[in-house]
Amino acid sequence: MNAEAQIKRGRKFDQVIEGARAVFMREGFEGASVDEIARDAGVSKATLYSYFPDKQHLFLEVLRQECDAQSEVEVLFEHTGLSVEEKLCVICKKLITFFLSDFGQDMFRVCVAEAKRFPELGTTFYESGPKHWGERIAGFLRSDKARAVLDIEDPYLAADQLAQLCRTDLMLKVMFGIETNPKEDEIDRIVDEAVRTFLARYRR
Amino acid sequence: MNAEAQIKRGRKFDQVIEGARAVFMREGFEGASVDEIARDAGVSKATLYSYFPDKQHLFLEVLRQECDAQSEVEVLFEHTGLSVEEKLCVICKKLITFFLSDFGQDMFRVCVAEAKRFPELGTTFYESGPKHWGERIAGFLRSDKARAVLDIEDPYLAADQLAQLCRTDLMLKVMFGIETNPKEDEIDRIVDEAVRTFLARYRR
DNA sequence: CTCAAACTGAACTGACCAGTTTACAATAGA
DNA sequence: TCTATTGTAAACTGGTCAGTTCAGTTTGAG
Numbered sequence: 001m002n003a004e005a006q007i008k009r010g011r012k013f014d015q016v017i018e019g020a021r022a023v024f025m026r027e028g029f030e031g032a033s034v035d036e037i038a039r040d041a042g043v044s045k046a047t048l049y050s051y052f053p054d055k056q057h058l059f060l061e062v063l064r065q066e067c068d069a070q071s072e073v074e075v076l077f078e079h080t081g082l083s084v085e086e087k088l089c090v091i092c093k094k095l096i097t098f099f100l101s102d103f104g105q106d107m108f109r110v111c112v113a114e115a116k117r118f119p120e121l122g123t124t125f126y127e128s129g130p131k132h133w134g135e136r137i138a139g140f141l142r143s144d145k146a147r148a149v150l151d152i153e154d155p156y157l158a159a160d161q162l163a164q165l166c167r168t169d170l171m172l173k174v175m176f177g178i179e180t181n182p183k184e185d186e187i188d189r190i191v192d193e194a195v196r197t198f199l200a201r202y203r204r
Numbered sequence: 205m206n207a208e209a210q211i212k213r214g215r216k217f218d219q220v221i222e223g224a225r226a227v228f229m230r231e232g233f234e235g236a237s238v239d240e241i242a243r244d245a246g247v248s249k250a251t252l253y254s255y256f257p258d259k260q261h262l263f264l265e266v267l268r269q270e271c272d273a274q275s276e277v278e279v280l281f282e283h284t285g286l287s288v289e290e291k292l293c294v295i296c297k298k299l300i301t302f303f304l305s306d307f308g309q310d311m312f313r314v315c316v317a318e319a320k321r322f323p324e325l326g327t328t329f330y331e332s333g334p335k336h337w338g339e340r341i342a343g344f345l346r347s348d349k350a351r352a353v354l355d356i357e358d359p360y361l362a363a364d365q366l367a368q369l370c371r372t373d374l375m376l377k378v379m380f381g382i383e384t385n386p387k388e389d390e391i392d393r394i395v396d397e398a399v400r401t402f403l404a405r406y407r408r
Numbered sequence: 409c410t411c412a413a414a415c416t417g418a419a420c421t422g423a424c425c426a427g428t429t430t431a432c433a434a435t436a437g438a
Numbered sequence: 439t440c441t442a443t444t445g446t447a448a449a450c451t452g453g454t455c456a457g458t459t460c461a462g463t464t465t466g467a468g
Contacts, residue, residue: 010414011465028317030234034456044416049457113232113317115380122380130376156373161401164368169360172334176319176326197365200405214444215435237425248446253427 008051015041016048021062025106029059029114056118063121066107067128070098084149085195088162091137092191095166100174100182109175134159151204158202165194213255219245220252225266229310233263233318260322267325270311271332274302288353289399292366295341296395299370304378304386313379338363355408362406369398 019041023032034055038045052058082090098104107125115122137159141152152158168190173179223245227236238259242249256262286294302308311329319326341363345356356362372394377383 012415028320031321033454035454044418045457046417046459047415050414055456109316109320112313112379116232116313117235119381123382126376126380126382130373134373157397160373161369161397164371165365167368167371169334169338169364172330175316176330177323178327178330193361193365197401197405201401216445238427239425248448249427250429250447251445254444259426 010047010051012041012043012047013051015043016051016058017062017065019043020058021066024059024062024110025103028106028110029055029118056121060121060124063107063111063124064128066103067124067132070128084146085199087140088195088198089191091140092162092166092194093187095133095163096168096171096187096190099167099171100187105175130163133163137162149204150199150202152202158198161201162194162198165197166190168194214251216245216247216251217255219247220255220262221266221269223247224262225270228263228266228314229307232314233259233322260325264325264328267311267315267328268332270307271328271336274332288350289403291344292399292402293395295344296366296370296398297391299337299367300372300375300391300394303371303375304391309379334367337367341366353408354403354406356406362402365405366398366402369401370394372398 016037019039020032020037023037023040026032027036032055034045034048037058038048041048048058052061099108107129111121111125115125134156138155140146141150141155141158146152150158170179170182170186170190174182220241223243224236224241227241227244230236231240236259238249238252241262242252245252252262256265303312311333315325315329319329338360342359344350345354345359345362350356354362374383374386374390374394378386
């Protein structure tokens, strides 16, 4: 049983989520039609509406599941045997790769578009996206290993600056369709430059 | 006369733009109905359609005008009598203030939402927004005055990093409705920290 | 095998919306 | 004052879409 109010599960629950995920990512929230989702999911519209009270709640469930799935990345912070600098590079690379992925782009696009008229969505995205990552990074910056190398007063701000240095113009270019399929070495350069700037400020 | 193909001007042209601007910013592109725009503009729908072939071109014209208006900020780069560090602070403050303004937020929101299905919009926004600013900042970083203090190999990358350090978590919080009306001193702190990190890396 | 719960498909409601048309009115230049 | 340009109001076309309904079918637990 599930804590979600008014969301009943049934045999084809996962199918519905799967179809919804695909269509929402492809078309955005407004652009996705419930008929299309039902078709994509191989399920009747009536079944879909027996699980979810409306389109918004369906979307919210997809968002929540996807954000949870993204948390598997925790592993990233377990790596041992890497120097602090190397670890920073690994974190940045992971961040940029995520920002540029189809999923990252689509999720961001849809959430930005809809946040004003659908506040719960904005909150959910922020909490399990940027905030979650910020806390993980800040946690690392506060670790003994990192503190041996870095001199940081405000780990949250530092984590934020690191993440922002990863976003860069390249992310905007992809977002606005100026560039597609950015080159691997372009990404590596951004990682490198982000870590350099970060260390210039915070290295002990 | 105007270079724009198929856009005729008429007595009430400005009224239409004004109404369209208000409604698009309030509702987004999809969310804005042409009837509402016409009502808001105090103009008949037929008049509106005598100026613009369709809703997209109307939106594009609004976008173009607004981006042009934003270029008035050029003045910012004329300031003399300020040290390089002070100038960097002025630039950052202006950037953050813009990112957090209703206009900046709404424009970003609408363009992000629509860029995929309406590519010309993404391009227009990117060129006259981020790209334009990046070039202005890079220009400043390349000036003799700045070069006396700063050691920068790639001014575009440096400009981009500076701008990103301004975006910060606060912008996301406002974007996703977690925070409204950020405090002036919070903004000043971000400016300060952005410039400190930037100078840590690039000060000669 | 039985039966209730889960699911289907298709039609339907009520609403909204982009863009067109038409018959008419205001405006402004000459 | 005359006339061409510009604008108006409202109805209309053809379309989309969220959400509902219902008669009937499938599924699977017991």
